Amino acid sequence: MTGTAPILKTHPDDNVSIVLVEGGLKVGAELDDGTKLVDNVPFGHKVALTDIPEGGSVLRYGTVIGIAKEPLARGAWVNEHRIHLPEPPSLDALPAPAAPAPAAPALDGHTFDGYRNVDGSVGTKNLLAITTSVQCVAGVVDHVVRRIRDELLPRYPNVDGVVGLNHSYGCGVAIAAPDAKVPIRTLQNLARNPNFGGEVMVIGLGCEKLRPERLLPEGATGDDATTLFLQDLQFTGFAAMVDGILRQAEGHLERLDRRRREPCPASDLVVGVQCGGSDAFSGLTANPVVGYAADLIVAAGGTVLFSEVTEVRDAVHLLTPRAADAEVAAALAREMAWYDAYLGRGGADRSANTTPGNKAGGLSGIVEKALGSVVKSGTSPIVDVLGPGERVRRKGLNFAATPAGDFVCGTLQLAAGMNLHVFTTGRGTPYNLAECPTLKVATNSALAGRWHDLMDLDAGQIASGGATIEECGSELFRLILETASGRRQTAADRLGIFNDLTLFNPAPVT
Amino acid sequence: MTGTAPILKTHPDDNVSIVLVEGGLKVGAELDDGTKLVDNVPFGHKVALTDIPEGGSVLRYGTVIGIAKEPLARGAWVNEHRIHLPEPPSLDALPAPAAPAPAAPALDGHTFDGYRNVDGSVGTKNLLAITTSVQCVAGVVDHVVRRIRDELLPRYPNVDGVVGLNHSYGCGVAIAAPDAKVPIRTLQNLARNPNFGGEVMVIGLGCEKLRPERLLPEGATGDDATTLFLQDLQFTGFAAMVDGILRQAEGHLERLDRRRREPCPASDLVVGVQCGGSDAFSGLTANPVVGYAADLIVAAGGTVLFSEVTEVRDAVHLLTPRAADAEVAAALAREMAWYDAYLGRGGADRSANTTPGNKAGGLSGIVEKALGSVVKSGTSPIVDVLGPGERVRRKGLNFAATPAGDFVCGTLQLAAGMNLHVFTTGRGTPYNLAECPTLKVATNSALAGRWHDLMDLDAGQIASGGATIEECGSELFRLILETASGRRQTAADRLGIFNDLTLFNPAPVT
Ligand SMILES: [Ca+2]
Ligand SMILES: [Ca+2]
Ligand SMILES: [Ca+2]
Ligand SMILES: [Ca+2]
Ligand SMILES: [Ca+2]
Structure with missing residues (x-):
């Protein structure tokens, strides 16, 4: 290729960028900031923008996502083999709830036709x-x-x-x-x-x-x-x-x-959001789009459930400041601690979350994955925390504690009272629930194109500059209202493919 | 009713009998041995044949199935509220393998048409x-x-x-x-x-x-x-x-x-046996019938898998003497110990096995249930022990360690290589596997009559004197060969009802 390749920082403090060029970049390629690649780096994977010494921090989303195991030269490929994970945030010293951000201007007049x-x-x-x-x-x-x-x-x-x-x-x-x-x-x-x-x-x-x-x-x-x-x-x-x-x-x-649909305010939505088959774009495209739509739903008085404990664990210090009060912050820490203990009993920890697909997609560990995952929650205050399988009590943004596995999470969100599901994916999954509409948002346009009849929205446009997060997020909000009204079928409902429910049973079988 | 009611001891040492009269017996009814009932006792439930002091042993199958919580008068109803469980057999002091019983005379000439x-x-x-x-x-x-x-x-x-x-x-x-x-x-x-x-x-x-x-x-x-x-x-x-x-x-x-059935010796059978929805008759009728057929299969050189760890735990001291060698005995103890630890991690023990249906059916606890359950294994030496999900290695009687839950056990027996499933039930279950034929044996004729198109064999005839264990067992062996040959459909296959597989995952989900 000729010329320099674009870089993408998610935060001014980042010392890595992901490679945005399909097919990846070869040794010697130059980035916009003058960095020359010293390794071949695949699409969606990270390249060091500065020299990072052994033991130095790798920063993405302005946060430490890993510690260099070896010196990482400017232009080097930063992957899971070259870093180890930082300790998870201590649950005893989480930041207290800050004065909740001024509520977004209440959004009026949005309705859907529901039962x-x-x-x-x-x-x-x-x-x-x-x-x-x-x-x-x-x-x-x-x-x-x-x-x-x-x-x-x-x-x-x-x-x-x-x-x-x-x-x-x-x-x-x-x-x-x-x-x-x-x-x-x-x-x-x-x-x-x-x-x-x-x-x-x-x-x-x-x-x-x-x-x-x-x-x-x-x-x-x-x-x-x-x-x-x-x-x-x-x-x-x-x-x-x-x-x-x-x-x-x-x-x-x-x-x-005998029942008929009738106009209902958007405040009657209970939208469960989830990601599965994530890649390095999840935190840049689809998840921010979902976060934007989540904020709109909350502004309209509705309910949003975000979940996936092992993808929140390493970002929980970013969430407790958004807790509506100290009780909610304590409940967040309690659910993290319960899951730490549950995994520990089975000889595992939160690092068991990441998949080969995540890694192939450029995610170098659970910290990076978590930072991209919690973006789905938007920016609203967290008004309540539900234990796994509990039913929603308060309108607004809820943390519904669930495993991250797609079916287990979806099943628990259904139990919480979800009437519409939004699912983001980078690698692609044909997942669908028979119990409520499941809208699928692709993190990249390659997937959205290849799985044209399995995806409902292409958030990959954001990486290519074809649309902004705000535009895609507003479009998702519109799709949610149309789908909730039964005027639009989801891609997977049109195909008629459905998965079984999967219960979360942390107790033994006999 | 007039006259005295029959009693049924499973062993000369027993100090309880079960009530064999449909509809149960009322206070004042007299049993054949002169015992007068001091409680109403339901069908299939136990009545004390002697005075049992507080702290005294309740004996069935010649074994302590419970300790009296209160004095139990001769003629009293002995149920789960009036006894507590004895300690399970210590795994450190199990009896050593005895010289294996003389192998049953080898059974020749039985074949089925298989692939x-x-x-x-x-x-x-x-x-x-x-x-x-x-x-x-x-x-x-x-x-x-x-x-x-x-x-x-x-x-x-x-x-x-x-x-x-x-x-x-x-x-x-x-x-x-x-x-x-x-x-x-x-x-x-x-x-x-x-x-x-x-x-x-x-x-x-x-x-x-x-x-x-x-x-x-x-x-x-x-x-x-x-x-x-x-x-x-x-x-x-x-x-x-x-x-x-x-x-x-x-x-x-x-x-x-392109494949065709061909005559195969009965030694190619791999029959998994299981019980579910058990009652007090399970150990007297259907399970002995299965045990008799199991001995025939082993005598013919075939393979039998018995399973259900929590139903073996309290009878394991009766099984180690039947182990083919010290290694097999040690493996039995090892699987019991693994399950004890697994249940303990989740705050449970083997007593979590029994169901409301077991209790309504007259089983007063896991010890009584276990003693009736292991009867399915017949009398052959135990040649090998399979961990959950392992594939069978040796022909003969195998203990395939599995949970007792019907689908989990059936799934693991399929993984072990089962090509025919035999399932006994007292309360009734419509359970069926799509992967291999599932023959169902009723423990009582009431069930066999009511579920006439869901059961394959009525072992209840044994309690009523209509057939012997040997007759029913031989009939089951014949049914197994006919079914394995595809000449006879099982009841549940005729109805076309099938259950999903259920994996045993003792590890955490993320
Ligand atoms: Ca996820
Ligand atoms: Ca997920
Ligand atoms: Ca059983
Ligand atoms: Ca069972
Ligand atoms: Ca199914």
């Missing part, structure tokens, strides 16, 4: 969910879901679909272990997701540890919350069981079918 | 399995499985079906944690199950922690072991990915379609 529920929540789909209290019944539930779809749904045109909330919990588990509360409350709260319209239909076996009644809302009495056991003595043979379930389903379908 | 594989194993079905290296791809795999079933299978009439080996592992997990070896080797060995004909087709994403190559057999080079990544740059759009997978599937299907 208003009795409990005040709003659905973005109108689904019959069949909840299960135990793994054994999954084969039967799959069977009835097919039957309902083929035989009953045509008679209930206002119902958007039927989903079986199958999972691997309920029996063969240590149900009295301290951490069992996590999967149990997750299942309880999943059944209450706004997209299920307040109808709760639980299929159990009859002898399982997790009693089906525990999945009903507290004080449930009406026909809208029913349980059925396959071991019920009234059922002689499989056909009788299936008929029993189909009859029960019809009651729920009749009520769901 | 012989290159590695010597034999399939009982001829399935195309699509293995996955990561949870993300499950939605795409479900899609291609449907397409293959609808569009390709009609052209390959000798292929029995296509299964997607979806799971929740592969990314978002602590892949370097010490216990990660369990799920990883489980996935590796699942792909090699005899029912998949040596064809291994791995779908990956491309950036996951579990590299798809790790699921290929060692040294795999031929077309029979293929990997495909959705992130492959050659795929532009979803349709291209799907086409790529379907093309790859055709190569595997062509080879599978």
Whole structure:
């Protein structure tokens, strides 16, 4: 190539840039600041902009993302083999909440067409969910879901679909272990997701540890919350069981079918944000776009859930100042400490988070990944912290503590009450949830082009100068409202590909 | 009722009997030995046949199953509220292997029609399995499985079906944690199950922690072991990915379609036995029947896997004498100790195993349940112990260490190389595996009658005197050979209900 190549600092203090030229840069290539490459450096990977001595800090996002294991000359490739991770921030000495930033000007007049529920929540789909209290019944539930779809749904045109909330919990588990509360409350709260319209239909076996009644809302009495056991003595043979379930389903379908969308303020959105298959662009393009949209949602009075404990751990000192009060800051530290201990019991730590794909994409470790990940949270004050599987209590920006694994995180955000999911990806993933719309944002245009029918938005335009974060973020906000209204299908919904829920069970199985 | 009610001791030392009269017995009812009931005692539950003082031992199977919390009068209902559990057998002082019982007379001439594989194993079905290296791809795999079933299978009439080996592992997990070896080797060995004909087709994403190559057999080079990544740059759009997978599937299907069943000796059977939804009859009817059939299979030179660590823990002192040598005995103790520690880390112990259904069915704790559970292993010497997810190495009776949860145990037995599954149940479960035939044996005739199309054999006839253990056991052996030959479908296969695999991951998720 001729001429010099652009550099991209995320903060004035950075002493590395990522390579923005597709195909990467070769030894001898020159950057805009005069740096001459002394290594070949792949696309998206980091190059040192100054000489960094052994033991010196590698700075990105203005923060130490690694310590040089060896002298790194100006122009050298800075990768995970040449640095080691700094210690994570001490949880005992986190910065106190600062006076919350002046609330962004309240954003009025944005609405979407949703299904208003009795409990005040709003659905973005109108689904019959069949909840299960135990793994054994999954084969039967799959069977009835097919039957309902083929035989009953045509008679209930206002119902958007039927989903079986199958999972691997309920029996063969240590149900009295301290951490069992996590999967149990997750299942309880999943059944209450706004997209299920307040109808709760639980299929159990009859002898399982997790009693089906525990999945009903507290004080449930009406026909809208029913349980059925396959071991019920009234059922002689499989056909009788299936008929029993189909009859029960019809009651729920009749009520769901009478529902209609109505205009709802954007403050009824509960948007869960997540990243998966991240690369070095995630923190520069897609995640800032999501952060911008998150700020708009919060300004409109809505709720945003950000998650992924191991991707927050190394940036938690940047988040406690944004806590709405000392209690929220303490809760943030508590969730980090719980996860540190959970990983430690299994002989792991937060560095187990990064993947080969992350590294191939230019991320040199969990600190760099975390700094790019928390950008999704935008700039709003953090009003509450939810333990894994807890249901949202306050509107505004929430930290919903979850593992970073995509399905586990998505499942827990559904339990928290998410009615729309935004997912950013650099490497690409066909991930989709059947329970709520999942919008996918590509971090780079190469992926967005190749997976044209699997991605909903190309944030890669930002790196190429084709759009600004503000433009892309506003477009994402618009897509969220359109999708929540059912006027626009997500790419993955159009293709009809869905993943199973995956429960987080930190307790033992028996 | 008039007259006296029958009693049933499992051992001359027993000081309790279970109630054999359907509907149970009322206060004042008299048993054959002159015991008069002082409590109402439900069907299948225990009644004291002698006065048992506070602190006295409750004996069943000639073994202490509990310590009386309060004085238990002759004729009293003995249930889990009135006893506490004895300490589990110390793992440091287990009895040494005794001279192995004289091998049962070798059983010759029994064959089944199976699919012989290159590695010597034999399939009982001829399935195309699509293995996955990561949870993300499950939605795409479900899609291609449907397409293959609808569009390709009609052209390959000798292929029995296509299964997607979806799971929740592969990314978002602590892949370097010490216990990660369990799920990883489980996935590796699942792909090699005899029912998949040596064809291994791995779908990956491309950036996951579990590299798809790790699921290929060692040294795999031929077309029979293929990997495909959705992130492959050659795929532009979803349709291209799907086409790529379907093309790859055709190569595997062509080879599978050329295979034919051939007569194979019963020594090629690898039968995994399991119980789930147990009641007080499990140890008297269905499990002894399975034990009898297990002895026949071993006598014929075949392989039997028994499992469920928490149901072996309290009976392990009865098993070490049956170990083929000191190494096997030590391995048994080692697997028990590993599980004790695993449960302990999560704040649980082996008592977490029992379910409300077990208790309603008359089982008063894990000791009683364990004593009834290990009966499934028959009387043969134990020739080897497999860690969770390990593949079988020796013919004969193996202890395959697994959790007791039905799907987790079944999944691990499939990884061990099981080609037929036998499952006993007292409460009833619609559980079924798509990967190998699953024969279900009812412990009582009430269940067998009510679930007439879900059960394959009624062992309840034994309690009513309608058949002996030997007769039922021989019948089960015959059913196993018929089913393994594809001449008989299992009840659950006829109904077409299947459960998902459930991996055992004792390591943390990230
Ligand atoms: Ca992430
Ligand atoms: Ca994630
Ligand atoms: Ca069992
Ligand atoms: Ca079991
Ligand atoms: Ca499934």
